[in-house]
Amino acid sequence: SYPMKVFKTTSNIIIEANGQKYNAGEHDWDTFINRDNLATHLREHLGSAKPVTEEWFSAQTLEAPIGSQEIWAAGVTYLRSRDARMEESKDAGGGTFYDKVYEAARPEIFYKGTRHRTVGPLGKVRIRRDSTWNVPEPELTLFITTNGSIVGYTAGNDMSSRSIEGENPLYLPQAKVYDGCAGLGPCLYVPGHPIDENTRITLDIKRGGKSVFSNSLAITQMKRKHVELAGYLFMECSFPTGAFLMTGTGIVPPNDFTVATDDEILITIDNIGTLVNIVA
Secondary structure, eight states: OOEEEEEEEOEEEEEEEEEEEOOOOOOOHHHOOOOTHHHHHHHHHHTEEEEEEEHHHHTBBBBOOOOEEEEEEEOOOBBHHHHHHHHHHHHGGGGHHHHHHHHHHOOOEEEOOGGGEEETOOOOOOOOOOOOOOOOOOOOEEOOOOOEEEEEEEEEEEEEEEEHHHOGGGGGEEEEEEEOOEEEEEEEEEEESOOOOEEEEEEEEETTTTTEEEEEEEEEGGGSOOHHHHHHHHOOOTTOOOOEEEOOOOOOOTTTTTTTOOOEEEEEEEETTEEEEEEO
């Protein structure tokens, strides 16, 4: 087996395999990706798919690889995230909440949004006008089928209003869910097996073309397993077209850093590619 990528454009579904791109000739994204045997289906589909040139592909407009699915997110899955959350909330008396959830059997999982609040490659993510401290959170994002099978991966940008969450942990939904609060892309990566645990995530933030923050880590630093997070998400929720689950971040800019309008956010994950978002 070989890994594949699936791209969603404004008018087509494109499959990439072994360096060649193909027009899948399909338009129903939800049905196309929501399969427990997605990797096998893609390989079989290549036989009837039409090869396309890189020139043709580069002229397409890439969209976030999401249809009618919901996006959920897991928090405090990395030690650095726990420490940062404790720092930002200790004045409000919330410091111990994050320590407890990091050690608890039950993970923190919260609703993040739908396609309506999500942008794709080169899309403009937003910061809330009532927040003074805002950061992107680069996250490996799982695509999970209706039956709870993890069949694909993408790069996620979980925009966070840290000043709001820091005031009180109960403000988390406002800190996390608003228009333009999420980015996904550039593709759905379908390796046909669980993603390599040495996969690295890199965040680079540019201002005026110059890097103002950059860091990288491997997903091995996650405390929780992907199947564990998916199990809790699907425990009492059904997802007719599958679901996306952001798995948390271990890359947190220093406390004196906040993104600004026109900043360029680049989230790179091994084998998946780079998701580029602009701050609106």
